[in-house]
Amino acid sequence: MTNTDILGYTPNPNYKKSVAYFSMEFAIDQSLKIYSGGLGFLSGSNLRSAYELKQNLIGIGMLWKYGYHDQVRDKDNNMIPQFIQKDYSFLEDTGIIFSVPVHSGMVKVKAFLLRPETFGSAPLFLLSTDLEENDFVSRSITHRLYDPNETTRIAQSIILGIGGGLLLDQLNLTPDIYHMNEGHAVPLNFYLYSKFKNLEEIKKRMVFTTHTPEQAGNEEHDFSLLKDMSFFYHLQEHEVKFILGMDGDKFNYTLGALKFSGKANGVSKLHGEVAREMWGSYSNICEITSITNAQNQTYWQDTKFAETIKANDEQGLSSRKKEMKALLFKEVANQTGKIFKEDVLTIVWARRFAAYKRADLLMYDWERFLKLLNSTDMPVQIIWAGKPYPEDEGANKMFNQIIKKTLKFANCAVVTGYELALSALLKKGCDVWLNNPKMYREASGTSGMTAAMNGAINLSLPDGWVPEFAVDGENCFIIQPAADELSQPERDTKENSNLLTVIEDVVLPTYYKNPSKWYNMIQKGVDGVLPAFESSRMADEYYEVMYKKI
Structure with missing residues (x-):
């Protein structure tokens, strides 16, 4: 399958470099409830404009069975969250099923496709683990956006990053550029390392958009837990630390993404300054520029x-x-x-x-x-x-x-x-x-x-x-x-x-x-x-x- 087959149009020559855009959430349309807020609004508008400009870009995200949550009121008029199953007849079942290692086991993942003509957006592939072949724990990985359970959240990043990389292989697509919208997809880099065996080769292809202007808001977990969960794909903990020049007990998603990427951006001029101040003292990170967010x-x-x-x-x-x-x-x-x-x-x-x-x-x-x-x-x-x-x-x-x-x-x-x-x-x-x-x-x-x-x-x-x-x-x-x-x-x-x-x-x-x-x-x-x-x-x-x- 070629990019043009998926896009449904011939890309504008100004945008001929092929791009795979990874995001944990996309706000494309009210009827597709797979987003929580600004990160999704941003990625949704990006896919809409990519379609209008006829860019050579596809999105890769997650199909959340219960979305983020629904806001309802209880008998006392208080707001409470409810989790209600979502069904989407407009998503195309691609028939593509593959396996992703999570906790040293194999989780089956199915890919669905939102075609460009449905809502006027670049094509968006959505990954789901809610399959009969999986046990309940594996099925629950794609139940709730930003699940509160730590290991489930880690598994979600594995499915997005490594699963997204495997999906591209299933589609016989090799993008010129991989774009991580926020650090959730950082396991993608470990999958790519298994292919290229070289950090510099990944840097030639990887870009990163960071959205979080405070240190505490940038997700991190214990190296040992991530290793046990296959977050690093086939790499050992000591290999990850050596390749990226990292130490300590915690792996920070944003810092890892900055070390894997050839270029990164903050989402306003002021945020670019804040991000450079936050991360500038770390060794071997990429340049952080600014591209201010926008809406369609x-x-x-x-x-x-x-x-x-x-x-x-x-x-x-x-x-x-x-x-x-x-x-x-x-x-x-x-x-x-x-x-x-x-x-x-x-x-x-x-x-x-x-x-x-x-x-x-x-x-x-x-x-x-x-x-x-x-x-x-x-x-x-x-x-x-x-x-x-x-x-x-x-x-x-x-x-x-x-x-x-x-x-x-x-x-x-x-x-x-x-x-x-x-x-x-x-x-x-x-x-x-x-x-x-x-x-x-x-x-x-x-x-x-x-x-x-x-x-x-x-x-x-x-x-x-x-x-x-x-x-x-x-x-x-x-x-x-x-x-x-x-x-x-x-x-x-x-x-x-x-x-x-x-x-x-x-x-x-x-x-x-x-x-x-x-x-x-x-x-x-x-x-x-x-x-x-x-x-x-x-x-x-x-x-x-x-x-x-x-």
Whole structure:
């Protein structure tokens, strides 16, 4: 089988190098629930733009039987995770079954194919161990994305990396480039070492995108456990340490990927700087450049809204924005029984739910928060959404505390089911997209890009991609960060105050008293985000900066 057979098109000559793109999650379409958050949104947009540009690229991922999880509510209105089997008639059973060594046993793996024409994406192969030939433990490897069990998580990386390498052999494909989107697929390198017997030969073919701007967030496990689980394929622990120049008891996925790759990238300019500072002291790592994340315009931008912006139709834009707000507010009413108004400024905080993203920062000064909610001359509506990791007790507790704290307020709502469809509704239906993570913790934070594409104005701390886009007061509202030398509680207090001040003194007066300026800010937001933060730019940059330069 040739790449062209799989792609269904002849690759554009500008992108003729063949690429296999490995990612643990892909957010391609709402109906294919194999993603958790930003990493999947990024890889999904990349595959969509690769298809639009006719790049010679295929994706390799995992077919999660129960997805990430479904958010449902219990009898007390708390959010709880449920695991519900997913079935996909649109995936093609390739009939390809092969064996991958895990724990010195052999696990059967089947490959399914998402064809390009189904959703308009580069072809995506998805691996499953949920086969009758396997025992229950082996079948469970591809049950849950990011399974909490350590050995299952390790096995998932083995299936993605080594299984993906074996699949390419089954397809008789030898890519020019292997691209690891995050470090989960790092076992691929040990499989390739068994073929090339040479680290430099792998470096000629391997590139790596890192997404995690803090040391503790980069996955690592005991060398001895990984060896026992066949993570290193046929290599012994001492051989791995010798080849990569590593020591200690722990193998760090990101460090291993940086040592195997010919080139790596952070996902914003700021993150590139952070990554070089994090890893620069280690020997024999590759160059770390920056390619800022981006999102696919075709998928994310409302077409009617795009037409009004192009026509410079202020009245048409206002009308379409109210229509998009009405669609969002139907879902809010459906979930919460609260009726929101289209002519009221609506702020949305929605993204992967983790403590450092501070979903509750608005509430830190409760009395001031109440004053904001109770304002009648310049009213506000606030919506929260997000998916905490099921085993993250702190994040789940925070999510449910926000539900409880805001339950009695008719102008506050917390909605569940934060997946592609709800994400699109929120971005199209809000006026202000709020982003207030702890500084330097957000590698990129792409949600604000797709919000801006749909006429939402970003209200953000200058972290991740934002400094590359933001012109405060012209295309966004910037929350002034607290001084770096302050303690975290002091920074939280200061940034809460700065956030509320911007809303009270700048955002609300602009929206209600200066609609022409608001319209101009929307226009400049769209102009600033397109095409610079559209994923065709990113997909092209991967070829120009990463694939052609190693």
